[in-house]
Amino acid sequence: xxxxSTPGSESPRLNDLFCWENIWLKVENEFFCVPRRxxxxxxxxxxxxxxxxxxxxxxxxxVVHDGRSKENAIHLFGYAKQDFEALLKVMYPIQTYSIxxxxxxxxxxxxxxxxxxxxxxxxxxxxRQYAIAKLSVVTQAAPAAEKxxxxxxxxxxxxxxxxxxxxASSSASVEELEPLGWKVTALVLxxxxxxxxxxxxxxxxxxxxxxxxxFCTSNxxxxxxxxxxxxxxxxxxxxxxxxxxxxxxxxxxxxxAEASTRTALSSIWCHQLTIETDGWGPPHNTTQHVVxxxxxxxxxxxxxxxxxxxxxEVTRRKDTVRVLEGHKSGVKSTAExxxxxxxxxxxLE
Numbered sequence: 001x002x003x004x005s006t007p008g009s010e011s012p013r014l015n016d017l018f019c020w021e022n023i024w025l026k027v028e029n030e031f032f033c034v035p036r037r038x039x040x041x042x043x044x045x046x047x048x049x050x051x052x053x054x055x056x057x058x059x060x061x062x063v064v065h066d067g068r069s070k071e072n073a074i075h076l077f078g079y080a081k082q083d084f085e086a087l088l089k090v091m092y093p094i095q096t097y098s099i100x101x102x103x104x105x106x107x108x109x110x111x112x113x114x115x116x117x118x119x120x121x122x123x124x125x126x127x128r129q130y131a132i133a134k135l136s137v138v139t140q141a142a143p144a145a146e147k148x149x150x151x152x153x154x155x156x157x158x159x160x161x162x163x164x165x166x167x168a169s170s171s172a173s174v175e176e177l178e179p180l181g182w183k184v185t186a187l188v189l190x191x192x193x194x195x196x197x198x199x200x201x202x203x204x205x206x207x208x209x210x211x212x213x214x215f216c217t218s219n220x221x222x223x224x225x226x227x228x229x230x231x232x233x234x235x236x237x238x239x240x241x242x243x244x245x246x247x248x249x250x251x252x253x254x255x256x257a258e259a260s261t262r263t264a265l266s267s268i269w270c271h272q273l274t275i276e277t278d279g280w281g282p283p284h285n286t287t288q289h290v291v292x293x294x295x296x297x298x299x300x301x302x303x304x305x306x307x308x309x310x311x312x313e314v315t316r317r318k319d320t321v322r323v324l325e326g327h328k329s330g331v332k333s334t335a336e337x338x339x340x341x342x343x344x345x346x347x348l349e
Contacts, residue, residue: 046122083117087115147159191334205244212324
């Protein structure tokens with residue numbers, strides 16, 4: 001076999017994976033030197049756009065700090081070196097010191113917050129998601145106020161929902177909530193008020209448009225309503241998105257970001273009229289099973305399937321759907337209230 005180092009053989013080339021060009025960076029009073037590939041792996045990040053974009057330099061101009069040498073190190077002004085070091089530990093885990101250790105990246109809460117801060121600022125999406133997952137465990141027992149403050153600082157909607165829900169269920173007064181700002185205080189009070197409104201004469205009732213696809217996590221209503229499509233219950237009542245229905249049997253769906261119930265579509269009943277079941281579900285003394293006729297006419301064939309507008313999956317009467325708890329009895333969910341009070345504040349730039 002020919003040796004590539006012998007005369008006349010093909011010239012050796014650089015290995016695509018294990019031939020790294022280093023990048024020099026300076027944060028505060030310390031230099032860092034790491035493979036450039038770690039940053040270029042995020043081509044759409046703000047870091048690449050701001051610090052690694054090619055610069056046109058005319059002869060005689062000042063040296064460009066492109067990070068290709070210590071003398072030309074990229075200076076990161078306004079950033080804390082402990083945050084940057086924590087980010088590098090995630091980007092470049094040191095395997096040598098962790099062989100046999102499944103917990104390769106061992107950071108404390110402050111370090112993970114530093115990772116979240118920089119990955120959010122520089123739009124490093126995968127690292128941001130990883131930091132959120134780690135911090136969600138680390139901060140599980142954190143005070144609700146701290147969770148809300150972290151959520152606002154780093155635009156993490158799920159932490160905002162958790163913190164607001166915990167504050168709303170507590171006895172915290174307006175004076176105690178005031179340091180969090182008037183919008184947070186108003187949101188907590190609105191959630192408390194919604195919780196009181198959700199107590200109805202018919203426990204477990206909810207709006208028809210709170211039924212969501214059971215195959216995906218979309219919050220788009222599964223049952224479509226439009227000017228041309230109208231659905232009817234066999235009792236003859238025209239159904240609308242606000243029509244009140246209830247579940248005859250259900251199982252809890254644990255672990256969602258927003259509380260929900262999973263149930264078969266065939267177990268959802270109408271409150272309008274007391275008549276015998278049509279054979280599609282068990283008999284019930286006080287409510288009529290929601291069998292959706294239509295669209296357009298009471299005389300049209302019964303609606304057998306609904307297609308999710310998001311994932312495209314087909315839901316039949318026997319299939320499982322989700323009912324969002326926040327939509328019960330027409331009450332706004334915590335997520336909807338956060339959108340109302342904070343608007344685009346949680347949208348990443």
